[in-house]
Amino acid sequence: MNGPNDPTEGVIPYGSLVVDMALVVLVGWAVWWVVRYLRADAMTRQSIRQAVRVRWGWKRLAPMLKLAATDKTPTALAALANTDGKPIKPRVLIPTLKVTYDAYGVIARASCLPGVGLEQFQKAAPHLADAWKCTRVAITQDKPGQVVIRGVRLDPLKLPTEHQPTGDVPDETARWDLGLDEYAQPVSVDLTQVPGVTVAGLPGFGKTSLINRLLSDWAPSPCVQFACADGKVSAAHEGDYADWVQRMFAFVGDDLEEANKLFRDLVELRRLRSAWARKALGVKSMWDVGPSENWPLVVLVIDEAHTYFRDHKGSDPKTKKLAALAAENARLVEDLVKKGRSVGMLVILATQKSTGDAIPTFIRDVCPVGLSFAQKTAEAAVAALGEEIREWPDANPINLQDPTYVGVASMNHQSQPGFTRIRTPYVSDADAAHIADSTAHLTADPSALLEAFLGPRMWDRDVDLKKADADAA
Numbered sequence: 448m449n450g451p452n453d454p455t456e457g458v459i460p461y462g463s464l465v466v467d468m469a470l471v472v473l474v475g476w477a478v479w480w481v482v483r484y485l486r487a488d489a490m491t492r493q494s495i496r497q498a499v500r501v502r503w504g505w506k507r508l509a510p511m512l513k514l515a516a517t518d519k520t521p522t523a524l525a526a527l528a529n530t531d532g533k534p535i536k537p538r539v540l541i542p543t544l545k546v547t548y549d550a551y552g553v554i555a556r557a558s559c560l561p562g563v564g565l566e567q568f569q570k571a572a573p574h575l576a577d578a579w580k581c582t583r584v585a586i587t588q589d590k591p592g593q594v595v596i597r598g599v600r601l602d603p604l605k606l607p608t609e610h611q612p613t614g615d616v617p618d619e620t621a622r623w624d625l626g627l628d629e630y631a632q633p634v635s636v637d638l639t640q641v642p643g644v645t646v647a648g649l650p651g652f653g654k655t656s657l658i659n660r661l662l663s664d665w666a667p668s669p670c671v672q673f674a675c676a677d678g679k680v681s682a683a684h685e686g687d688y689a690d691w692v693q694r695m696f697a698f699v700g701d702d703l704e705e706a707n708k709l710f711r712d713l714v715e716l717r718r719l720r721s722a723w724a725r726k727a728l729g730v731k732s733m734w735d736v737g738p739s740e741n742w743p744l745v746v747l748v749i750d751e752a753h754t755y756f757r758d759h760k761g762s763d764p765k766t767k768k769l770a771a772l773a774a775e776n777a778r779l780v781e782d783l784v785k786k787g788r789s790v791g792m793l794v795i796l797a798t799q800k801s802t803g804d805a806i807p808t809f810i811r812d813v814c815p816v817g818l819s820f821a822q823k824t825a826e827a828a829v830a831a832l833g834e835e836i837r838e839w840p841d842a843n844p845i846n847l848q849d850p851t852y853v854g855v856a857s858m859n860h861q862s863q864p865g866f867t868r869i870r871t872p873y874v875s876d877a878d879a880a881h882i883a884d885s886t887a888h889l890t891a892d893p894s895a896l897l898e899a900f901l902g903p904r905m906w907d908r909d910v911d912l913k914k915a916d917a918d919a920a
């Protein structure tokens with residue numbers, strides 16, 4: 448009974464305080480979720496609903512897919528509580544499941560149980576895809592005792608994306624952000640220590656846009672200098688690189704002689720860099736210290752590469768001269784790819800031609816990274832990506848001929864087995880032009896930079912280029 452002197456008067460009962468607080472937390476949590484849901488785009492909202500379904504259905508689904516374990520040994524507590532002597536029921540253990548989402552689908556992390564691990568989850572993947580209404584499900588293990596289940600409702604390869612370059616200096620030099628893989632996971636390749644990349648594919652499937660992205664993302668760095676040979680055009684103001692010319696220390700069109708001179712100059716630079724690396728940088732490989740404004744990473748883009756390498760057949764003097772130039776061009780570019788890695792030179796070769804002479808196999812095979820957009824025939828796919836592609840039919844670029852796959856490439860990297868399919872984003876010409884404009888002042892000739900860096904005393908000294916060649920090989 449509450450009287451005037453009741454000591455509990457004005458004191459909120461402890462139990463009610465806990466309930467109130469729980470209610471506040473619950474309401475706060477619900478509001479947070481509603482706001483999150485309303486602010487999400489249509490694709491993400493679908494994924495949120497999917498994530499809720501996945502979480503709620505897991506307890507029933509896991510045993511049906513044999514992703515549960517039975518523990519017949521009673522726990523100590525159950526044994527103590529078992530006073531009537533009846534046999535104790537075995538416990539069914541269900542892997543814990545934490546589900547998150549993104550625009551493309553769900554990412555679930557499940558704990559492993561005795562007898563239920565990576566292998567069992569991988570076996571169940573097609574059934575998980577059916578139950579969760581996913582186009583694809585991938586199971587990987589990121590740490591012991593836990594698997595990651597990636598389910599994509601929408602096929603990321605079929606959804607075009609765009610990339611707007613920021614114009615900021617990249618955080619990491621030589622990281623090439625390529626796009627999203629078939630599970631919508633970002634794919635990037637580290638091009639430090641990589642001397643060559645090949646890019647092939649039918650016309651109009653996204654090669655230029657892919658290279659545009661690399662140029663746009665890297666151009667803001669003063670530690671990168673670009674040169675280009677574009678076999679599709681005769682003059683710098685034409686074609687895909689017209690805007691980029693201002694951010695390039697050298698540009699040549701389809702003239703074989705001019706291209707030959709550019710390749711020779713770059714081989715000369717490579718030889719000088721090889722000769723001076725140790726004295727000037729204090730290390731044998733530029734990558735030990737990274738590129739700098741004085742010693743920038745030199746990126747040579749050779750577009751429509753077949754223009755410079757293709758075989759010229761005929762016995763008239765003009766054809767013979769072209770044939771000799773093409774053969775020498777191939778030899779010079781091979782030199783750059785084979786020996787340019789440690790001194791910071793990277794060659795990107797692109798072609799729409801799908802025969803072995805477009806990018807000679809002796810050059811292709813020394814390029815550690817190869818990408819191919821759609822190809823018409825299995826032979827063309829092999830010419831682009833090497834014989835190994837025959838063993839990976841799912842990733843074969845002959846399956847990318849549908850217009851839906853404009854912008855989708857299959858990539859191999861010598862350091863990893865197999866191929867990755869990547870949805871590359873579209874980079875508009877206007878955005879690329881803007882970056883080229885705003886970074887044009889960073890353009891510098893790396894040979895002049897080397898000369899200035901070494902100073903007249905060192906530059907004048909005879910360097911043993913033959914020895915440098917032998918060291919670089």
Ligand SMILES: Nc1ncnc2c1ncn2[C@@H]1O[C@H](COP(=O)(O)OP(=O)(O)OP(=O)(O)O)[C@@H](O)[C@H]1O
Nearest residue numbers: 607650651652653654655656799853854871872873
């Ligand atoms: N990643 C992409 N996503 C969506 N659409 C793209 C993408 N890349 C290119 N496209 C579309 O395809 C068109 C042609 O692209 P691009 O010029 O990059 O092809 P290409 O392979 O370089 O062709 P070519 O060999 O003739 O130079 C672009 O204008 C654009 O409309």
